[in-house]
Amino acid sequence: MRVGLFFTCLVDAMRPRIGFATISLLEAAGCEVSVPQTQTCCGQPGYNSGDRKTSQALALKFLTEFEGFDYVVTPSGSCASMIRVHYPKLFQDNPAVLARIAPLSLRTYELTDFLLNIAKLENIPGQFRGSLTYHDSCSGLRDLGVQKQPRALLAKMPGVAIQEMQESTTCCGFGGAFSVKFGDLSARMADNKCTHIEAAGTDAIVGGDLGCLLNIEGRLRRRGNHKTQVLHIAEVLADQEGDA
Amino acid sequence: MQVASIHFKRNATAKLNDENLQQALARLQTRFVGGRAAVIGEIAELEETRTAAAAIRDRVLQNLDQWLSHFEQQATARGATVHWAESGADVNRIVAEIAVRHDVRKAAKSKSMVSEECGLNEALEAQGIEVIETDLGEYILQLAHEAPSHIVAPVVHKNREEISDLFAEKHRLPRKTGISELCREAREILRPQFLAADMGISGANFLIAETGSALIVTNEGNGRLVTTLPRVHVAITGIEKVVPTLEDVSTLLRLLPRSATGQSITNYVSILTGNKGAADHDGPEHFHIILVDNGRSSLLGGEMQPMLRCIRCGACMNHCPVYQNIGGHAYGWVYPGPMGSILTPTFVGLENAPDLPNASTLCGACAAVCPVKIPLPDLLRQLREKQMALGMKPWPERAALKLWSWLALHPAAYALTTKIAVRALFLAGGTEGLLHRLPGASGWTDGRDFPAPQGKTFRERYNRAFRENRHGEKRA
Ligand code: SF4
Numbered sequence A: 001m002r003v004g005l006f007f008t009c010l011v012d013a014m015r016p017r018i019g020f021a022t023i024s025l026l027e028a029a030g031c032e033v034s035v036p037q038t039q040t041c042c043g044q045p046g047y048n049s050g051d052r053k054t055s056q057a058l059a060l061k062f063l064t065e066f067e068g069f070d071y072v073v074t075p076s077g078s079c080a081s082m083i084r085v086h087y088p089k090l091f092q093d094n095p096a097v098l099a100r101i102a103p104l105s106l107r108t109y110e111l112t113d114f115l116l117n118i119a120k121l122e123n124i125p126g127q128f129r130g131s132l133t134y135h136d137s138c139s140g141l142r143d144l145g146v147q148k149q150p151r152a153l154l155a156k157m158p159g160v161a162i163q164e165m166q167e168s169t170t171c172c173g174f175g176g177a178f179s180v181k182f183g184d185l186s187a188r189m190a191d192n193k194c195t196h197i198e199a200a201g202t203d204a205i206v207g208g209d210l211g212c213l214l215n216i217e218g219r220l221r222r223r224g225n226h227k228t229q230v231l232h233i234a235e236v237l238a239d240q241e242g243d244a
Numbered sequence B: 001m002q003v004a005s006i007h008f009k010r011n012a013t014a015k016l017n018d019e020n021l022q023q024a025l026a027r028l029q030t031r032f033v034g035g036r037a038a039v040i041g042e043i044a045e046l047e048e049t050r051t052a053a054a055a056i057r058d059r060v061l062q063n064l065d066q067w068l069s070h071f072e073q074q075a076t077a078r079g080a081t082v083h084w085a086e087s088g089a090d091v092n093r094i095v096a097e098i099a100v101r102h103d104v105r106k107a108a109k110s111k112s113m114v115s116e117e118c119g120l121n122e123a124l125e126a127q128g129i130e131v132i133e134t135d136l137g138e139y140i141l142q143l144a145h146e147a148p149s150h151i152v153a154p155v156v157h158k159n160r161e162e163i164s165d166l167f168a169e170k171h172r173l174p175r176k177t178g179i180s181e182l183c184r185e186a187r188e189i190l191r192p193q194f195l196a197a198d199m200g201i202s203g204a205n206f207l208i209a210e211t212g213s214a215l216i217v218t219n220e221g222n223g224r225l226v227t228t229l230p231r232v233h234v235a236i237t238g239i240e241k242v243v244p245t246l247e248d249v250s251t252l253l254r255l256l257p258r259s260a261t262g263q264s265i266t267n268y269v270s271i272l273t274g275n276k277g278a279a280d281h282d283g284p285e286h287f288h289i290i291l292v293d294n295g296r297s298s299l300l301g302g303e304m305q306p307m308l309r310c311i312r313c314g315a316c317m318n319h320c321p322v323y324q325n326i327g328g329h330a331y332g333w334v335y336p337g338p339m340g341s342i343l344t345p346t347f348v349g350l351e352n353a354p355d356l357p358n359a360s361t362l363c364g365a366c367a368a369v370c371p372v373k374i375p376l377p378d379l380l381r382q383l384r385e386k387q388m389a390l391g392m393k394p395w396p397e398r399a400a401l402k403l404w405s406w407l408a409l410h411p412a413a414y415a416l417t418t419k420i421a422v423r424a425l426f427l428a429g430g431t432e433g434l435l436h437r438l439p440g441a442s443g444w445t446d447g448r449d450f451p452a453p454q455g456k457t458f459r460e461r462y463n464r465a466f467r468e469n470r471h472g473e474k475r476a
Helices: A009-013 A016-028 A044-048 A052-066 A077-090 A095-106 A111-118 A138-144 A148-155 A183-200 A210-222 A233-237 B005-016 B019-042 B046-062 B064-077 B088-101 B113-118 B120-126 B136-144 B160-171 B179-196 B222-228 B246-260 B305-309 B321-326 B337-348 B365-369 B376-389 B395-408 B411-429 B458-470
Strands: A002-005 A032-034 A071-074 A108-110 A130-135 A160-162 A204-207 A229-232 B080-085 B106-109 B130-133 B199-202 B206-208 B213-218 B232-238 B268-272 B286-292
Touching: A002 A016, A009 A016, A009 A210, A009 B411, A009 B458, A016 A032, A016 A111, A016 A233, A016 B458, A044 A052, A044 A077, A044 B376, A044 B395, A052 A077, A052 A095, A052 B395, A071 A077, A071 A111, A077 A095, A077 A108, A077 A138, A095 A108, A108 A111, A111 A148, A111 A233, A130 A148, A130 A183, A130 A210, A138 B365, A148 A160, A148 A233, A183 A210, A183 B005, A183 B321, A204 A210, A204 A233, A210 A229, A229 A233, B005 B321, B005 B337, B019 B246, B019 B321, B046 B064, B046 B246, B046 B305, B064 B080, B064 B206, B064 B286, B080 B088, B088 B113, B088 B120, B088 B199, B088 B232, B088 B286, B106 B179, B106 B222, B113 B120, B113 B232, B113 B286, B120 B130, B130 B136, B136 B160, B136 B179, B160 B179, B179 B222, B199 B222, B206 B246, B213 B222, B213 B232, B213 B246, B222 B232, B222 B268, B305 B337, B321 B337, B337 B365, B337 B376, B365 B376, B395 B411, B411 B458
Parallel strands: A002 A032, A002 A071, A071 A108, A130 A160, A130 A204, A204 A229, B080 B286, B106 B130, B106 B199, B199 B232, B232 B286
Antiparallel strands: B206 B213, B213 B268
């Protein structure tokens, strides 16, 4: 399988190791991974700010970069949802583009969904040992139905104990620009999330979307919690050794 | 009702720090979110039922004018009088005219959000007509001179202590603290009012076209008294509330109470058809139905039309993490939560509610529970697009978005800019790897640290690894 990696703008800037973890997982699942170098961002920030034009331009850019692959995989439920669910909506009145983008959208997957359901990864290379609780990020959960997938993969890791937190499906308050525009409201939502995380009492909080994880980590640390690890699911599943 | 939605942000901040409110909101969440979860599974084919409900509402909206005139014919044939109100002011004028015609001094009212849109109580009081709210929650609010903060549980923002104080002060009776004592006190005060009222005013959850009936769902029984005891009954509701048949209504009623209060069915479901006939023992002599537009028809035929499917269950606000943290008053007008963030800008003007479409993470919890499948996040996004098109976004936001767009479309410049920015943030993060302050993003850093980046971008590291790999070295 030829897989194009869409590493996402946040992973690019903030946590490259998630990108490398994703590559190693895809390779472990037997995929041939390519990383188009001109990729930037899926366009979600503009889309959610009401800038439809830029989102369309970025969707077209994505199309030219990724059309040739069997699959596109991305370590983010919200970017996957942007491509899978929202790209086709952007071209409802442009049948020529729609005819190309709709099938590409359907070939685009969130990482855990892809590993479990398409690549059927059996042996999880990760070495993580300890307890963790999982935060279900909104777009992945409600647009793509990503909920069982990460848990099923984690269940294959003998050293991992999952302890569910209360309200794991409630929004953490990130919401992109929302987190800055309505800072105190967003921080309160993050704080509620942190309360549930701490009540679960695990070694780590794990999720599939870096935006949410940065929000949660930022609030945990401000609360004085420097103990709970904040990890992307790819970091837990992959064998991190030797990766950047 | 006065429009205060322009102050959303400031109000939201105040509400976050209101301890009593925070406790009340936690209770609401337990009661309504938990309540819905406990009973919604009683509908075995929930998804199909929601789809059917949305289809019923869509069918009406596609030919709203025809369904309304069908309703008018049927209602008139059964002795009701139908009035059409284009605006809130029209509603107030029509009710006042009816009051004058029937020599009304006192009106008893059951819950009606549409009347809140119009400021009906104040308008009638200005005409010398006494108005008494008889829904317990609305009665408390009337005593306190406050607006509802939830469309189903209007007084959810108040705790029992506050209500005890309020009753003691206004009723001039010894202060009571038990819920049943407080209810009894209210009931004893309200009972004579039903008998003394010349006019009953209610809303309507649905209008049934085939029978010309108005349907109301209530839990307190005051709705029945208001609609049957006084000589005159006026039902006020939005034009979108019409449904074709009783059968359609029964589908919607499977969803409404379960979504709203977590009840399989409400205590009362009243179907009000026509006025008191010669052979009837009771019922109002005069039954007036006011069909209110007040901005609704502007949604017809446009992208926002799905909003008119709304059956006012309140599930979207109960499940909204924003509403759950600030309550309804912060939204600044009649309708709070996700549905309010769409209706308010539509009804009072986007310029009077610029924050509302943006006051959402688009988490989708609302759309996931909406019984008529309104794509609320999509509609919020459409309002944002409208704001963008009208140049209503503040300039720093527009400038930032422009810059980001340009960079995202120019990969080489993007790579260079991120490389530099990421390096700077990395250095600012220090050994701790956290930024405690970030210029231009105090909204983030006032309440959170900003985790610093790893130092080099993925792109840089990948390219280096790729080059090294080609020289036979270990990647990264
Ligand atoms: S938008 Fe949907 S969930 Fe919200 S009040 Fe209306 S019907 Fe209920």
